[in-house]
Amino acid sequence: NKITESDETNNEKTITFSATSLSDLVVQDITWTPTNPSIGETATFTATIKNQGNGSSSSSRVYFYLDGSTSYLTYKNFGGMFASATTTVSFTWKAQSGSHTFKVVVDKDNTVAESDETNNEKTIAFSATSLSDLIVQNINWTPTSSSIGDAITFTATIKNQGNGSSSNGYVHFYFDNSNTHYTYQSFAGITAGSTTAVPFTWKAQGGYHILKAVVDKTNAVIESDESNNEKNITFSTVALPDFIIQNITWAPKSCTVGDTITFTATIKNQGTGKSNNGNIYFYFDNSNTHYTYQSFAGITAGSTTAVPFTWKAQKGSHTLKALVDKDSTIAEIDEKNNENTVTFSVVSLSDLVVQDVTWAPIKPSIGDTVTFLLTIKNQGTGESSNGNVYLYLDNLNNVFATVPFIKIPSGETTEVSFDWIAQTGSHTIRMSVSEGTTKTESDQTNNEKVITILARDTKPPQISLNSQIKEYNKNNVLEEGEKLDISYGAYDDSSGINSIKIFINDKLIDLKNMDGTYTKMTDSLPMGEYVIKVIAVDKASNKAEETISVTVQRTGPSVYFGSTKTEIKEGENAIIILSAVNPIGNPPMNVQLILKPPSGVSIYKTDWIKGGVGSYEGEFVLEPGDIKGISIGMCVNQPGTHYIDSEIYYEVEGKRIVQRDRIELILTPTPTPKQPPGFEAAFALAGLLFVALLIKRRKR
Structure with missing residues (x-):
């Protein structure tokens, strides 16, 4: 107390200290990304470690714990840190649904000397996921207008209107309130706010239908709202057909008893959609039992199909009713317009044919008169009227002969004849039988017969042969040293000339191969006898020959x-x-x-x-x-x-x-x-x- 003070009682203070500067590790912060992870999404957690002590720390570990568990989820090592320094340590985790706590503990086992061992952990609470919310946004189809049996593609648009991504899932499709799904289709996970299209095909059926699409039927995908996962639509994809019997025709139009008649019903689909395959039934004379029925393939809208059947004609007047889709197995716009009825008659008609043709001579020569004999038969059920046989040559339309005949009873025959002058070569003669204009046959297509006849060329060629002396003395005598100017030729009006040959004493001096007159001048001739010969052959191999003899005299004065x-x-x-x-x-x-x-x-x-x-x-x-x-x-x-x-x-x-x-x-x-x-x-x-x-x- 050497210094005098007013208070001598407050002059001291006591501190406690360590000779060493220690570290002090704390978990300064915990962050994660994404901040709103979806279920199954990988979230990255990052812990910031700070050394708030005065001394450096050695390396250590950070341990992570989930939801209060005493067992750590994982741990990470980090290196030594200077005083006031920080470091970050990260780990990843697959996000799970619900709320969670994460605890981070640094230097759990106190291996690092710290000035404070009580501040080494930190805990956070968070909602681990943003949930998805799947809905069926809409359903559409193509084509929007189709026919029965067409393939229709439906497409359901699935939207995730939640805040988190969804996992993979399924869409189930149900028709017409059925409890059994028609089909189901899978889809991949959908991010928040996105959509995906899920298609399937279906064969169109007639009428109106309900289609329900249900997404995540079994709630396998965790959603924020599980009550909005389905959608229903009512639709009519099919434009319906509408059958009518447009007309009924038959052939032959004029028929006789026993003829085979072909009836043809023309069915038209005047609806807007294609039909399925169907049947048409035919009834004669108001019978309740059908005579026959025929099947037909599906008919597109606006199109027709022809359905034929045959019937053996019976005498009298008849009705024929055609009824399409009798049992209404095909859905139509109008089920009341499916029949049509016609009335027709069967009469006894004639049927004329050229049954047989003969002629004489069988092998005529050119210019011969050939007589033909025709047998005409009435193979119908009625008598014929008077008529004519018209004859045509070589496919020409001009009649070269007409031969009349009188009426022929059913099943009977008559004979007529005509003559023809045989002409060169091969010819066709067409014979056409015709009744009077007031009578009709049951069959107008069988009234003709055609024959081929060959007129042979048996006539030899015509030869011309003469000679003129090329003389020096005007004595009309062929003398030695003089020449002959020979005129020769041949003609054949039938088949034509094939060859003309001229010889002197059998030595060929000239050859031609067509009709005509030719000249040939000989060389100077010595005295002697000479035979000049012409041989002509036509194209039918007929041969003609002509000779002249000449004498070459000794020379006069x-x-x-x-x-x-x-x-x-x-x-x-x-x-x-x-x-x-x-x-x-x-x-x-x-x-x-x-x-x-x-x-x-x-x-x-x-x-x-x-x-x-x-x-x-x-x-x-x-x-x-x-x-x-x-x-x-x-x-x-x-x-x-x-x-x-x-x-x-x-x-x-x-x-x-x-x-x-x-x-x-x-x-x-x-x-x-x-x-x-x-x-x-x-x-x-x-x-x-x-x-x-x-x-x-x-x-x-």
């Missing part, structure tokens, strides 16, 4: 007959020359030369012997190689054209041959005085002409 002038003036003279030469190699030959001047001319000089009236003659024996020639000096007195004729007679191998010729002299009326040339000069000129001719002949 070469003759020159000419005038020094062919046109002269009045008062002028002309010299007429006639000469002959016997070729070397020929035997001696007697030759007679005759020259016949016309009237109106006068002879002023000649060395000929005057013969008959107005003629001059000379006769010689010509040795081989001899030449004889004579001439006449002539003066023309009258203007105009004058003809001077010559004849040469000679014998070759005992045969007397004559050769004739003619020259023309024209006298003009204007006189031109002129001194006539000397006779010797005329003869010299004639000699020169004759020598020139001889040289030409020998060169031939």
Whole structure:
């Protein structure tokens, strides 16, 4: 107390301390994400650990406990921490439904020296999940308008209107208040606010229906509301059919007793939907028992189907009723319009057919008269009227013959005949039987018969054959060295020519293969006998042959007959020359030369012997190689054209041959005085002409 104070009693204070700075671990905070996890969703919890002491801590563990359990759920290690430092430790957990507590304990076993061991844990309470809420939002289908039997696809839209995601689930579907589901479909978990579509198919049935969809029927999915899981709809997916018997037809329209009649009922679906398969029943003459029934396939809206059946015709008037869907097994718009009735009659009608056809000759030749015999039968139940058989040739529509017949009783026959001139080739003859216009047959389709007949070509071709001498001497004698101009040909009006061949002494010299006339010039022919033959064959293989024989004679004398002038003036003279030469190699030959001047001319000089009236003659024996020639000096007195004729007679191998010729002299009326040339000069000129001719002949 060296210092004097007013209060000497308050001068001290006592503290307690440790020589070491200790850590102090606390669970500062616990967080989780997502904050509203759905059932089954993974939630991540994070604990923030703080060292609020003055010293660093060593590493340690954090333990997690769920809902007050004394057994930890899990633990996590963390490293040492400086004073005032923090660290985070996380773990995951699959969210479960309901409210929960989580406790986090740090350094549970006090392995870390702390200044305070009583503040090492923290507990939180939370609602672990946001629950889903599944509803059937709507149900739709396609197609919205369908027919019975069509496949319809229904689609239920499932919505999760809760705050949490749902797990996987099922939708069950029920028709028409049934307690048994028609089908069910699964779906995957749905997040909050999302939807999913669940489809299924169904075969459409007639009428109205109720469809109920129930989601999570067994409450397997935890929801915030379990009372809103179903939806009902009432619908009519089917547009109904409506059957009517549109008409009833039959064929043949005119029928006779015993005929098979085909009735056809046309069923129309005048509704808006397709029908199922069905049956149609047929009743005759107001009977309550159906005669027959026929099935038909489903009919689309607006379409028709034809249902036929057959019946053996009975005599008299009848009714036929057709009734579709008799038992109303097919749902329709109108069930009262399903029948139709017709009245018809059956009479006794004739039925004419060509039963048989014969003809003679069976194998006719072209041009033959063929007689046909037709047997017509009435195979109907009634008598026919008078009628005709119409005949057509080769599919032509023009009738070439009409043969009448009188009425034919039922079951009887009659015969008619007609003639036809056979024509070339194969032919069809169509015979059509017809009654009078007032009578109808039970069958109009069987009145014709067609036959094929072949007219044979037996006639050989016609041949033409002639020849003309291409001669040097105008004696109409074929002499050695001369040629023949042969005209030949053949015709066939039936089948036509196949070939024409011409031969000389059996050697083919020409060939043609069609109708016509042809010419062929031979080479120069030596002396001898020749046979010219033509053979023609037609296309039916008929053959014709024709021959001519010719003889090539030894060459006769070469003759020159000419005038020094062919046109002269009045008062002028002309010299007429006639000469002959016997070729070397020929035997001696007697030759007679005759020259016949016309009237109106006068002879002023000649060395000929005057013969008959107005003629001059000379006769010689010509040795081989001899030449004889004579001439006449002539003066023309009258203007105009004058003809001077010559004849040469000679014998070759005992045969007397004559050769004739003619020259023309024209006298003009204007006189031109002129001194006539000397006779010797005329003869010299004639000699020169004759020598020139001889040289030409020998060169031939």
